[in-house]
Amino acid sequence: MSDVKYSTDHEWVRIEGDIAVVGITDHAQEQLGDVVFIDLPDVGAEMEKGGDAAVVESVKAASDVIAPLTGEVIEVNSALEDDPAKVNADAEGDGWFLKIKMSDTSELDGLMDADAYKAFVESEA
Amino acid sequence: MSPDAPVDTHSDIQHTPLHDLHVSLGGKMVPFAGYSLPIQYPTGIITEHTHTRTDAGLFDVSHMGQAWLRAPGDVATVMERLVPGELQKLGSGRMRYTQLLNDDGCIIDDLMITKFAQDDGSDVLLLVVNGACKDGDFAHIADAVAGDAELELLPDRALMALQGPKAAAALGGLLPDVADMPFMSARKIEYELVDLIVSRCGYTGEDGFEISIPRTPAPVFAQRLLDQPGVAPIGLGARDSLRLEAGLCLYGNDIDTTTTPIEANLTWSIGKRRREEGGFPGAERILNEIANGPGRVLVGLTPEGRAPARNGAVIQSGDGREIGMVTSGSFGPTFGGPVAMGYVEAAASAEGTDVQLMVRGKSLPAKISPLPFVPHNYYRAPAK
DSSP, X not given: OOEEEEOTTSEEEEEETTEEEXXXXXXXXXXXXXXXXXXXXXXXXXXXXXXXXXXXXXXSOEEEEEOSSOEEEEEEOTHHHHOTTHHXXXXXXXXXXXXXXXXXXXXXXXXXXXHHHXXXXXXXX | OOTTSOOOOOSSOEEOTTHHHHHHTTOEEEEETTEEEEEEOTTOHHHHHHHHHHSEEEEEOTTSEXXXXXXSSOHHHHHTTTOSSOOTTOOTTEEEEEEEEOTTSOEEEEEEEEEEEOTTSOEEEEEEEOGGGHHHHHHHHHHHHTTTOEEEEOTTEEEEEEESTTHHHHHHTTSTTOTTOOTTBEEEEEETTEEEEEESOOSSSBSEEEEEEETXXXXXXXXXXXXXXXXXXXXXXXXXXXXXXXXXXXXXTTBSTTOOTTTTTOGGGSOHHHHHHOOSTTHHHHHHHHHHOOSEEEEEEEXXXXXXXXXXXXXXXXXXXXEEEXXXXXXXXXXXXXXXXXXXXXXXXXXTOEEEEEETTEEEEEEEXXXXXXXXXXXXXXXX
């Protein structure tokens, strides 16, 4: 079973060793509506937890994706360039955004598990 | 909805007569112009947008302001003091798009004016103005016509728009005889003892109608429209993307109290006689801009690639000089790519000109492009 964690900014993080795969949650894509463009960072860029990681453009607005962890971007999901709607279809699978090589795994402790995130979403409603 | 569209942040958000219907249809309700309105339904903005272009979409526009203007004398002559549109020669049952202007010739609001003849031979005008502007508009009009005409507000009437190539057949299913109504014409129609005002116009670039109806029967009438073949409910999000593809201005974004109708490419809406005679607010400036050209002009913009440029993005010339600003921008689902409108210096406004749009600190290559982005599909009466 893979270890998936969630941020209060509605990102999910799947841990694969010291690599974190990052995307936005299904709840987030539902709130955004139809995604039409994703501005992804360059591979090699340094992300700082709480800083800007990417921008998601829906028909109605542009929304910032906040970096949930600190580290170096080692891969981005370039399939989203041609098919940004993957984020709506499969936000927590094929619609992943980027992979970060974590520089401080203790930051994971600040993220939520699935049950805590579910409760968080309900508390925001 | 563009995030920059006028939003009233009053806590006392009002409900339109169709509010419960929106909620039952799964509409995602947001505050807009002081009302709770659906930004989208569960199918999403792109599906709603496309459905309106191929079939028919039903929009709740009850937040807009409706009013009668009556006068003991010629009401058109009185109203012409406030707008540059030709109203005196407007036929009965015909409508005009025009603008309320301030003394600088800038736009207080844009509106639709329909003329109806009364039994005694005199005319009345039906005014339909933007929801976010209606209180100010009506105060301005009442003040400006005081003593010569009287404004009767119609807060108890709902307004819905039915838009798309299947709109005529759908509305025709309830109201026979609307199918051959000319574009920009209106009729009073009684339907099951309810008085309707049906006009053939809209804000999507498609054929369609707007239906003014008293509050109480509005939900049943809306449901009957939704039961017609091809009709789906459409929210504010698709309303904005449809009007943008059609090159139609959104008040508060593309036009406001700092823009003139000439800058906004609305010169077509100013009648020949009005251009000769003036007699509307800011006429000196407007007539001068018609004769000599405005300093800046609203243009279409098509960014390369997929990234949209939105309201507020700076427009630069090819050599990096700031020449204007984007006023509306989004993704055009029918166009199949990002589209925008903005003002640029008139000298740099030629179609095909390469420009740069500044988005998040990066420059996005774009071209100045003809409007509309998607051809209008208005009803044309068959040739006789």
